[in-house]
Amino acid sequence: MTQIPDIPRSVDMTTQDYAYFRLRNAIMVGAxxxxxxxxxxxxxxxLGLSPTPIREAVRRLSSEHALEVLENRRLRVPEMxxxxxxxxxQLRLVLETHAATRAFAYLSxxxxxxxxxxxxxxxxxxxxxxxxxxxxxxxxxxxLLYCLNPHQTxxxxxxxxxxxxxxxxxxxxxxxxxxxxxxxxxxxLDAMRRRDLPGLCAAxxxxxxDGSIRSGRQMLHGTTG
Amino acid sequence: MTQIPDIPRSVDMTTQDYAYFRLRNAIMVGAxxxxxxxxxxxxxxxLGLSPTPIREAVRRLSSEHALEVLENRRLRVPEMxxxxxxxxxQLRLVLETHAATRAFAYLSxxxxxxxxxxxxxxxxxxxxxxxxxxxxxxxxxxxLLYCLNPHQTxxxxxxxxxxxxxxxxxxxxxxxxxxxxxxxxxxxLDAMRRRDLPGLCAAxxxxxxDGSIRSGRQMLHGTTG
DNA sequence: GCCGCCAAAATGTGATAGCATTTTTTATTT
DNA sequence: AAATAAAAAATGCTATCACATTTTGGCGGC
Numbered sequence: 001m002t003q004i005p006d007i008p009r010s011v012d013m014t015t016q017d018y019a020y021f022r023l024r025n026a027i028m029v030g031a032x033x034x035x036x037x038x039x040x041x042x043x044x045x046x047l048g049l050s051p052t053p054i055r056e057a058v059r060r061l062s063s064e065h066a067l068e069v070l071e072n073r074r075l076r077v078p079e080m081x082x083x084x085x086x087x088x089x090q091l092r093l094v095l096e097t098h099a100a101t102r103a104f105a106y107l108s109x110x111x112x113x114x115x116x117x118x119x120x121x122x123x124x125x126x127x128x129x130x131x132x133x134x135x136x137x138x139x140x141x142x143x144l145l146y147c148l149n150p151h152q153t154x155x156x157x158x159x160x161x162x163x164x165x166x167x168x169x170x171x172x173x174x175x176x177x178x179x180x181x182x183x184x185x186x187x188x189l190d191a192m193r194r195r196d197l198p199g200l201c202a203a204x205x206x207x208x209x210d211g212s213i214r215s216g217r218q219m220l221h222g223t224t225g
Numbered sequence: 226m227t228q229i230p231d232i233p234r235s236v237d238m239t240t241q242d243y244a245y246f247r248l249r250n251a252i253m254v255g256a257x258x259x260x261x262x263x264x265x266x267x268x269x270x271x272l273g274l275s276p277t278p279i280r281e282a283v284r285r286l287s288s289e290h291a292l293e294v295l296e297n298r299r300l301r302v303p304e305m306x307x308x309x310x311x312x313x314x315q316l317r318l319v320l321e322t323h324a325a326t327r328a329f330a331y332l333s334x335x336x337x338x339x340x341x342x343x344x345x346x347x348x349x350x351x352x353x354x355x356x357x358x359x360x361x362x363x364x365x366x367x368x369l370l371y372c373l374n375p376h377q378t379x380x381x382x383x384x385x386x387x388x389x390x391x392x393x394x395x396x397x398x399x400x401x402x403x404x405x406x407x408x409x410x411x412x413x414l415d416a417m418r419r420r421d422l423p424g425l426c427a428a429x430x431x432x433x434x435d436g437s438i439r440s441g442r443q444m445l446h447g448t449t450g
Numbered sequence: 451g452c453c454g455c456c457a458a459a460a461t462g463t464g465a466t467a468g469c470a471t472t473t474t475t476t477a478t479t480t
Numbered sequence: 481a482a483a484t485a486a487a488a489a490a491t492g493c494t495a496t497c498a499c500a501t502t503t504t505g506g507c508g509g510c
Contacts, residue, residue: 015494016284041461050495051462052277059241059281063288065381073461073502083376087327091378098319102312151308153316153389156290157382164378240464266491275465276492298472298491 004046005031015049019057022047027066027077028163029132030170038067038075066163080168082220089213092161096208097201099146099154104197106148112192115144119185131173135166138211141185145192165212172215184210229271230256240274244282247272252291252302253388254357255395263292263300291388305393307445314438317386321433322426324371324379329422331373337417340369344410356398360391363436366410370417390437397440409435 004026009018023043026032040058044051058075061067068078078084118141125134139162146155184207191199229251234243248268251257269279283300286292293303303309343366350359364387371380409432416424 014492039461040463052494052496055463056281056284060284060288063285065378081376084378087374087376087378090327091323091382094319094323098316102315149312151306151312153290153309153312153386157316157385160382161378239462264491265493277464277466280493 003031004043005029014053016053016056019043019047019049019053020060023057023061024066024163027061028135028166028170030167032077032167034077034079034167036076039073040075043075064160064163066160066166077167078164080220082217085165085168085216085220088161088165089208089216092158092165092212093205093208095154095158095161096142096146096204099149099158100200100204101197102154103146103148104200106150107145107192107195111144111148112189115141115192116189118144119189122185131170134173135170145188168216168219169212172212172219175215175219228256230254239278241278241281244268244272244274244278245285248282248286249291249388252286253360253391253395255392257302257392259302259304259392261301264298265300268300289385289388291385291391302392303389305445307442310390310393310441310445313386313390314433314441317383317390317437318430318433320379320383320386321367321371321429324374324383325425325429326422327379328371328373329425331375332370332417332420336369336373337414340366340417341414343369344414347410356395359398360395370413393441393444394437397437397444400440400444 004022007018007022007025023032032038040051040054043058044054047054058067058069062069065078068076070076118137122134122137122141125137142158143155146158184203187203188200188207191197191203229247232243232247232250248257257263265276265279265283268283269276272279283292283294287294290303293301295301343362347359347362347366350362367383368380371383409428412428413425413432416422416428
C-alpha cells in the first residue's frame, strides 16, 4: 500500500523539505484524495520519519491551504464544493491574466520559442496519456510566462491556487478528452508572437475556461455559478 | 530591550500559534524591521520558548512571505524595493476589487452599518494618533466586506499581501497625514448604499492608491513604476 | 438495540539532546 | 597590517521522550 508516492531526494535536502515536497506532490497528483483522514504520527510512520519535520511540512501546506488541520486531531485534503470551485476558478482567471499583464513587457522571442517547445512536448504526453507529466508541463508552460517579471509576488499565489485545484483537477482530466487545451496554448503563443496583450489574456481565459472551469462545473453536477 | 511586543495568549492556545501570532504582529507593526538578521535559536530565546514551536511558526510566516529563510542560517523580514512595492500594490488593487465583486451579492444594510461604525471609530484613532489601532481597524473594515462571501479563497491571499506591505506601510503612515483614507472609506460606504459595484471598486482603488501607492512611491524615491 | 461509562490506546505538543555544519573568533604567519 | 589557519562558538536539524488531552473500544445497564 504505497499511498504516498516517493520522490527523488537530493543529498542536501532537509527531511522537512523532503516531507513537504512529497506530500505536496501526493496532493497534486491526487494520491491523497479529499476528505481522507490523516494524522501527524500516521504520516510520520508512513514516510518513515519522525513527527518533527512532518509537522513543519504540514504547517507549510496548511498555510497554502493544501491541507486543513482540523480540531479533532485530524488532517485532511479540503473537500471541493461547487462554491469553492467557482471561487478558485475565478481567482485563477484574475491572477493569471494579471500575471501575464505584468510579465508582458519582459517577453522575448527566445521565451516564446521555449514555451512553444514545451507545448510540443505536451502533445506527446497527451498521446501517451501521461497525466502526471501533462499536469507538470502545463504548469511549467504557464509559469515560464508569469515568471518573466523579475519582481515576483503573484506566482506564489497562483501556485497556491493550482495546489488547491490540483486534487480535483486531476479527476477532471482523467475523464475528459482535453486536446482543446493544446489549441488554447497555440492561441496564447500566437498572441504572444503578435505582442497582443489583450489577445493573450483572452487566450488564457479560454484556456482556463475550457480546461478547468467548464468540465469542473460539469463534474460538480451542472452548477453554473 | 523588548524588541518583539508581547500579545495576549489564551489558555488553549498552543505555543506554536502564540509564536506565530506574536511574530506576525511584530512584523505588522514594524517592530521587526526589514533586513534585520534573526535566527531560530535567537527568536526562541527572545520569546522564552524552545526552538521547536518557533520553527513551525517561522515556516508558516515564510509560506506567507512575511519572513525569508536565507541560506546562511539567518532569517529576515524581506526588504522593500520599488519594483516589489509596485507589484504588491497592483496585486492588492486586483485582489481587493475582485474580492469586493465576489462579495457584492451578499451585501446587506446591517453590514454597511457595521462598517460605518468601524469607520467612525477610525476617526477617533486618527485623532489619538494610535497607528496600531488604525492599521488594525482599517484591515477590519476591508475584511468585513470581503468576508461576506461564504466561500473564502481570496481573503488569505489578501492577508498575505497586507502582511508583506505591513512593515513598509507602517513607515508610510508614520510620515503622512492620512485623513484622505477616511474620505475614501466614506466613498466606499456611499457606493455600497447605492448598491453601485463599479463605484465601490473605484472607491477601493482610490483608497489603496491614496493611502498606500502614492506615498509609498514617494518614500521609495519618486519611482512612478 | 441504544446509551452512558470507563479503561486503553492513540494523538498533538513541546522541551531536550546529539550531531553535522557553518559561522565567528582567535592565533599565527607573512 | 593583511591574509591564512586553527580553534571555538553558534546554529539548524531531527530523533526521542514525557505529558496532557482526546479518541476509541468494550462493557454493563436500561
